[in-house]
Amino acid sequence: MSPQGVRKQIEDLISRLLLTSLCVQQFPPSTRSMRGGATRIGLHVPQSIAKRDNSYDEIYEELNQSQAYHIKLIDGGLIAFQYCFDHADKLTEHRLAYFPSPTLPSAEDAPALYEHDELYGDITVKRIVRFPIRFDYAPAAHRDLVHPASHMTLGQYADCRIPVVGPVGPTSFGMFIVRNFYCRAYTRYKNKFDRKPPPLTRTETISVAERRFTHIVQGW
Numbered sequence: 001m002s003p004q005g006v007r008k009q010i011e012d013l014i015s016r017l018l019l020t021s022l023c024v025q026q027f028p029p030s031t032r033s034m035r036g037g038a039t040r041i042g043l044h045v046p047q048s049i050a051k052r053d054n055s056y057d058e059i060y061e062e063l064n065q066s067q068a069y070h071i072k073l074i075d076g077g078l079i080a081f082q083y084c085f086d087h088a089d090k091l092t093e094h095r096l097a098y099f100p101s102p103t104l105p106s107a108e109d110a111p112a113l114y115e116h117d118e119l120y121g122d123i124t125v126k127r128i129v130r131f132p133i134r135f136d137y138a139p140a141a142h143r144d145l146v147h148p149a150s151h152m153t154l155g156q157y158a159d160c161r162i163p164v165v166g167p168v169g170p171t172s173f174g175m176f177i178v179r180n181f182y183c184r185a186y187t188r189y190k191n192k193f194d195r196k197p198p199p200l201t202r203t204e205t206i207s208v209a210e211r212r213f214t215h216i217v218q219g220w
Contacts, residue, residue, distance in 0.1 A: 001091045001167055001201055003039050006083045007031065008198040009170040010042070010070065017071060017174070020189040021112065022182060025072040029081060037087030043068055043080050056132065056156065057102045069099070074113050075123045076101025079177065081170055091203075094137040096173045100130035100181070122184050131155045133177070137167040139205060145213070149205040152216055163215035166204040171197040172218045 010029045017023035032040045060078070063069060069078035078099040084092045104124060107114045113124065131154060139149040150168065151161040178186045178193060186193055206215060 013174040042082040163210040
């Protein structure tokens, strides 16, 4: 996994979401040079937002108002990326986050959401419970079975860390969100979503002990 490959995949994902009308606002990923020759791609989403004992509505609103995201989806869902590499372009950490809107936008703010039921009917169902999802990679904080180097967190549960086989690329993360939470749109535009993304080398960091428990195997 390289800075160049990660950036290309984020740009490619944004392009696909724009072509399929799932994305209504986007910000290209920034690349910053850090101390010691390190590189950071994407936003530095303040961890204090998630750590404060605020309601999810407040957390989402702060992220939305401060535009702390790369992609805003048609139903208000926010997607943000952050990848960090050392001076040798080795991945040192990542945080990939999906923050669904706690409340759907009005028909006035997002008319297409309600006019195309064949595309977005699965999103507007009232019984849906919306919750944030994160894929984190933090090998420096690894503790076998307790804090997997690569893991998925559901909701705001502090100790929810489902092991993931290795670091997750932007396309893999984006398609996980689209396939599972925007399934009708994915089915309609399957040919666009399933095309081969820019190449990205995969690595495995999961431990032997973590493989014995339920874990996630990322695609692409």
